[in-house]
Amino acid sequence: MIREIEMKSAGFKDRVCDTIYFGGGTPSTLTGMQLSEIMEALYKNFHISDQAEITMEMNPCDMTEEYLANARRLGINRLSVGVQSHNDYLLKAIDRRHDSKAAEEAVKRAYRLGFHNISIDLMYELPGQTPLDFEKSLKWAVHLPINHLSVYSLIIENGTKFGQMAERGILKRPTEEESWEMYQMMCRILPHYGLERYEISSFARKGYRSRHNLKYWDLSHYLGLGPAACSRIGHARKENNPGVRLYEKEVLSGNLPPEEVENLSVKDEMEEYCFLHLRTREGIPLQDFEERYGFPIEHWFGREIAMLKERKLLKESLGHLFMTYHGAALGNFVFEQFIIDE
CATH class of the missing domain: 3.20.20.70 (Aldolase class I)
Incomplete structure (x- = not known):
């Protein structure tokens, strides 16, 4: 380590x-x-x-x-x-x-x-x-x-x-x-x-x-250390190989531990941004979303947001889009609506 x-x-x-x-x-x-x-x-x-x-x-x-x-x-x-x-x-x-x-x-x-x-x-x-x-x-x-x-x-x-x-x-x-x-x-x-x-x-x-967990939900950068540890740096998500013996062998030989790297596309990151922010009480800050991705959130998810609002699973207030009490209870269903079809 x-x-x-x-x-x-x-x-x-x-x-x-x-x-x-x-x-x-x-x-x-x-x-x-x-x-x-x-x-x-x-x-x-x-x-x-x-x-x-x-x-x-x-x-x-x-x-x-x-x-x-x-x-x-x-x-x-x-x-x-x-x-x-x-x-x-x-x-x-x-x-x-x-x-x-x-x-x-x-x-x-x-x-x-x-x-x-x-x-x-x-x-x-x-x-x-x-x-x-x-x-x-x-x-x-x-x-x-x-x-x-x-x-x-x-x-x-x-x-x-x-x-x-x-x-x-x-x-x-x-x-x-x-x-x-x-x-x-x-x-x-x-x-x-x-x-x-x-x-x-x-x-x-x-x-x-x-404060640490808020970084995950806010898409901030974090560095993971140790076997199976995950990192998110820039637009890449990385995960060290979980094998302890392989970790020891490589690191003690002067090499970085083997890792899997996933370079996130704009689509991947946008979906993740929505999932993670919706987990929080404050939800998605709409202005920040638009500044990050160039268009208002309705550009990609207009129909889905309208449907979720109609079912009283999402609510918008003071520039934030967030889950209602019932929406949080049905979180997986809400999150699924923010997956962009290819």
């Missing part, structure tokens, strides 16, 4: 880095010394702002007092904790090592040690989960010392335990009605406790939106 940092930083000497994110996988399995060496390399090779948001994903089981104190000493100032549920039965079903008590203690321990910018993840549509389970998780979460919460539905991947159970028809998942009830719960309960929704899956107290 340090060798890759040293090689890739040469192309970014004139850039100021104002967010760093350790995530994807479980970075808290790094030892304190490894984390220290990586942070030192980042500061040595990149121009990092004094006000940078530096986030680290952590598992509750890894959040010992010693580990947290070291992370804070190194400049980590935001945590994203994989809590997932308050229901211990569900946590066991999704192979989490912690229980709800350990998760609560870990979050409170981090706050006590000076981490006052903490996000947690919750999941819904888990096998066997009921709306009451999810409601209990939400009401438990809002009383933790957090200021950001991400809520994700379970995605069934082929080859996983749940994927195999689904193929055999024995995976008990919530019904559509139950899923809709869970969705309504999070949209109602979290704002009541001061966590406003600012993106489809993200809720934050005022002033605590994830």
